[in-house]
Amino acid sequence: MLQPDPSLIDDQVPDAALLVAVGNGDAQAARALVQRLGPRLFHHAARLLSDRTEAEDVVQETLLRLWKIAPEWRQGEAKVSTWCFTVLNNLCTDRLRAKKPTVAIDAIAEPTSELRSVVAQMTEIDRANALAAALDTLPERQKQAVVLRHIEELQNPDIAQIMDISVEAVESLTARGKRALAAALIGQKDELGFSDD
Amino acid sequence: MTKHSEDTPDLEPLFEAARANALEPSPDFMxxxxxxxxxxAALNAAPPETAPPTAHPGVLTRLVRALLPVSGLTAATAAGVWIGVGLPDTDIASALLFGADSEVDLSAFLPASDLSQFSTTEVDG
Structure with a gap:
């Protein structure tokens, strides 16, 4: 496998310029885009789907669609990353809807004393896992909005475009999502290292 | 880092942990x-299977395209000239060109057996 030219991975070359080059048959530009976007898309898909194989499938499908539309891409009309996240999000939504519904927050049992002692030794990985478990309890749209805003660190206008909703709706979803997460995790706040002030 | 509002706990340490411990794509997958x-990219670089239509059609193509709309008119004109010049000065030619407006003219087109029906054209004196 050829590695992309390091100068292309550099953020100096915009994603859109690389994609236009891909539209003209530039394989090196395509590899550079994979290097830039592949891991980010995979992280997001893995968080939403909680399944490596399914995450791989949707990321692969998203990028295949990207190569297909590359010849028609017009610079300045949309961000390439936003376009990819939009497609990825929709593919994840389709898969999630095909699965059984997520567990309601109320159904999560309070941690037992035994569990609390384990939680006390939590490493950062454990914190990440606890958050992932709590995220899985959120309604699908809230989870998507929280992950995009607070973990992928995208801006609200980009999230609005990805989720096809208004910026106000994004703010509302993330606020409700964070409140729900806090409610699910508040019992472990000391172990998890977050404050409720 | 995202600022938390005053009415919700600061979950940023958890988000940070999630970012730092993301499930990484495998080398095989990459x-x-x-x-x-x-x-x-190679598909985009490949030339199309059939040659695209040329932007500037050839002289013959343009000539045919230009003549197509007037071809019907041209044919009708040519037929008129042929009838007028080519046919002998017969009743048929006159009838075709100027219309059949008399019994004599009409008789030229009718079978002989039907002529009896028009024999009453004699005027009683």
Missing amino acids: ARLMNDAEAG
């Missing part, structure tokens, strides 16, 4: 994506 990328 290699698959790279192969797809190369194939996708």
